[in-house]
Amino acid sequence: MPDAKTIIVAVYPYQPFQQTVSQGYGRCSAHYLAYPKGKEAMKQLGVVLTDAGFEIKTDPPIPVKHLAYQSGLGKYGKNSLIYHPEFGSFITLHTILTNAELELDDMDSKEITDCGSCRKCMDACPTQAIADDGIIVVDKCLRYHMLSSETMPIHMREKMGNRILGCDDCQLVCPKNKKIIKQLKPLEKIQDIIDIKEILIHAKTGLKKHMSSIAEFVGYNYARPQKIITMAVIAAGNSNDSSYLPLLADTMQYPNSTIRAYSAWAVGKLGGDEAKNLLLTALGRERDLNVQEEIQLALLNTEECCS
Ligand code: B12
Ligand code: SF4
Ligand code: SF4
Structure with a gap:
């Protein structure tokens, strides 16, 4: 102007x-x-x-x-x-x-x-x-x-x-x-909304039914399924709770490669034999070089923590 x-x-x-x-x-x-x-x-x-x-x-x-x-x-x-x-x-x-x-x-x-x-x-x-x-x-x-x-x-x-x-x-x-x-x-309501397991369970559907309630807390500009799933995967990795492993096994097959890569990291962070097996299966089918690298790093992590 x-x-x-x-x-x-x-x-x-x-x-x-x-x-x-x-x-x-x-x-x-x-x-x-x-x-x-x-x-x-x-x-x-x-x-x-x-x-x-x-x-x-x-x-x-x-x-x-x-x-x-x-x-x-x-x-x-x-x-x-x-x-x-x-x-x-x-x-x-x-x-x-x-x-x-x-x-x-x-x-x-x-x-x-x-x-x-x-x-x-x-x-x-x-x-x-x-x-x-x-x-x-x-x-x-x-x-x-x-x-x-x-x-x-x-x-x-x-x-x-x-x-x-x-x-x-x-x-x-x-x-x-x-x-x-x-x-x-x-704020009790927020606890009912940003439920990490719910997000991961419904990741496959692109969070279609969840986005409007999530948007009430993060605003409509930021209520993007891909980003919310990414952050939920990271939160699961940081949770110390191995009950997330089956859900992360699913997100390791998500179409978006960043989500697959972070899921592999999260599985490795949770560690243990189940994690190792999930990572080996994922490595067998993964074609993206960056994701393969993340899986290999995650496998090293499971070996370090379990040896
Ligand atoms: C880029 C950006 C970011 C970047 C970089 C942040 C940064 N500090 O520069 C990232 C992604 C990291 C970020 C994070 C956040 N952001 Co932000 N961000 C912006 C954005 C778009 C531009 C900021 C910018 O130009 N930075 C460049 C630097 C050079 O600017 P500056 O900090 O003013 O630099 C001055 C100081 O260093 C000062 N200075 C010099 N010497 C000294 C000495 C002393 C002692 C002090 C104190 C200062 C000082 O002089 C410099 C020149 O003026 C603005 C919106 C906008 N259009 O301005 C929002 C904005 C700054 N963000 C905002 C918010 C709320 C956040 C977050 C709190 C979000 C959150 N909850 O996660 C965090 C806070 C992180 C933090 N502590 O700063 C608000 C700030 C509101 C407020 N109360 O000031 C803004 C204004 C958005 C808005 N429109 O409301 N943000
Ligand atoms: S902005 Fe930081 S340094 Fe300044 S009063 Fe607040 S906590 Fe203290
Ligand atoms: S990472 Fe540090 S600077 Fe950035 S918003 Fe959090 S406390 Fe503030």
Whole structure:
């Protein structure tokens, strides 16, 4: 927009989900459900501007945290997220680019952060992705690997635990979020939805009957069967529960090669004689070289753990 005059920045606050779920269930971040709602609210604001004759672009691909900081909406935490004085970091951020010339309120954006000597988020990050200077080492962050099209490195799969979408660890430990976290009620419904066994049992059907209820928690943008099955396979691998083996034997025959590869890893991680036999059978029929490699690695794993 060559004649752009103003960038409007807005926050949409939300309640994070409880991250303690029963065994056998996956967890996810509430950010993904909140984001489309914030975007919709921003669209409505956009209509006010277009009705007044201005040009707008809602949520253009620009780095919104820096704009939020510059506009005085909040300061950076060392976890690199923006903290609003009232809502903490549990906000989605949105922008409108417009040729309307709007007046600015007084801003307080002197200090970039008010974290002081605290480093709780850095210590809590399962992958040490937060550098000392408040910068995220992107390829160390679990969230980065969740939707990436690249093969997830094995050490990252191991750190995923039972996460299905998003990671809130560096926000949940933060003293600046204490007030919001205190208000959290246990979310029982989420435990009924992200059921790892259910996902694996119905993987063959492409989760047709499950997607709309899963979307209620991960948002419609991210409710993609392939991704949800991938994360469920990884969660099963991290479960220490060999009752997943027959289900993983099925997903080792899934049409998608990434799911077959991660299933082989998961079987190897669970280990034992049954796992070894399943892997040998899979190796006999597998034609994809990358999957074959994963099966061989997984077989080594079963030998290491059982010798
Ligand atoms: C790419 C991206 C990612 C990448 C990279 C994240 C990153 N930190 O850069 C990945 C996939 C890892 C990611 C993960 C997550 N993301 Co993200 N992500 C984005 C996206 C699309 C672009 C961010 C970007 O441009 N990064 C580039 C870097 C250079 O930007 P920067 O962090 O602002 O860099 C500044 C700081 O380093 C600062 N700085 C410099 N010196 C110092 C010194 C100190 C002491 C400090 C504190 C800061 C500081 O200056 C730099 C320049 O401004 C934005 C949306 C958007 N359009 O902006 C969402 C966004 C940042 N993500 C968001 C969220 C919620 C997350 C997750 C929490 C999701 C989840 N639950 O799993 C995690 C959190 C990980 C983390 N701790 O950052 C929200 C953040 C809301 C908030 N409260 O700030 C955004 C704004 C999406 C949205 N529209 O709401 N994300
Ligand atoms: S945990 Fe501590 S260092 Fe990290 S963002 Fe919160 S106050 Fe800042
Ligand atoms: S989102 Fe998770 S993995 Fe990423 S920086 Fe925060 S705690 Fe670390």
